[in-house]
Amino acid sequence: MNITAKQKAERFLSVLRHCQLLGMKVIQADQNSLQMLLPYNEAIIGNPLMATIHGGALTTLMDTACGTACFVAIDGMELCPTLDLRVDYMRSSEKGENIIAYASVARVTKNVVFTECLVKQESDNLLIAKCNAAFMRIGPEMTPPDFRKVVETGDASVYLGTDPLVKHGGNSL
Amino acid sequence: MSFQDIIHQAQVSGDFKPLIDSIPYAGFIGLEFQRFGDNVIFKLPKNIDNIGNPILPAIHGGVIGGFMELSAAINLLMFMDTPLMPKIVDFSLDYLRAGRDQDTFAECQIWRQGSRVANVSITAWQNDRVNPIATARAHFLLAKK
Secondary structure: OOOOHHHHHHHHHHOOHHHHHHOOEEEEEOOOEEEEEEOOOHHHEEEOOOOEEOHHHHHHHHHHHHHHHHHHHOOOOOOOOEEEEEEEEOOOOOOOOOEEEEEEEEEEOOOEEEEEEEEEEOOOOOEEEEEEEEEEOOOHHHOOHHHHHHHHHOOOHHHHOOOOOOOOOOOOO | OOHHHHHHHHHHHOOOHHHHHOOHHHHHHOOEEEEEOOEEEEEEOOOHHHEOOOOOOEEOHHHHHHHHHHHHHHHHHHHOOOOOOOEEEEEEEEEOOOOEOOOEEEEEEEEEEOOOEEEEEEEEEOOOOOOOOEEEEEEEEOOOO
16 A cells, blocks of 8 residues: 555544544654644633633543554554554643554564554643553454545545534534 | 533532533533443443544544543542632543444543642443443542632
């Protein structure tokens, strides 16, 4: 398959409906690491007093960044479900700040992939959270042909349809 | 009314619906709850927008984590004497099975509340409570009165 690591990551991300709704994007990717963006959005505020993004959206970012890094790190097309995720929250992110996840694959074994991830504010590199996550290998034969085609062609409509994503009332999504 | 007032109001009246309504992320994923006296069960109704893996399809693991984390924070506000939204310190999440595209439930157990930190474990399930889809534990920093 003749696509770059970044294309492989982008096409993987393109089928994840919830991530599309959050506006997540791959910034950069190579064989063993990648950067993924979570844009600031008022719809995902967890504490209205401080207008900080809820930890759940950060968990989604970290899980996705690490999972995508696994998918890119393993040759061919193998989907790896998350086994566990351990997160330390250093501080709340600030109002209006875009968030970037820096995920890397520490080791790929026959059964498990070990990953780690740092989450920082885009504007000033302030460390928000860090996480370690492990993923199970279930084998390339578990990857359905439809999904294989999405990654080969970049067309995700088989999963997402051609309709725009449902918009939530009153926010800027 | 400020968010702090909304928390206070909920703790005085016992009605936490307005508090949930004031947290954007709760609405974003669709979190609901039901109280049974001193027990509360949180619910994440089936919602196509929470899907991650489209193949099964399965709820995004991050959404399951967010649902459990938010459930734990609200559970602390309901049963502990803390005037501000608890601040998460760390979170450890084990995925046991895929969360299918259907209603998901969660229940929290506060194992210890110290003067500053609370330890909470959270269990999430779908069809059958004895076969959870995920278990988690979290530490939260609590504000003093």
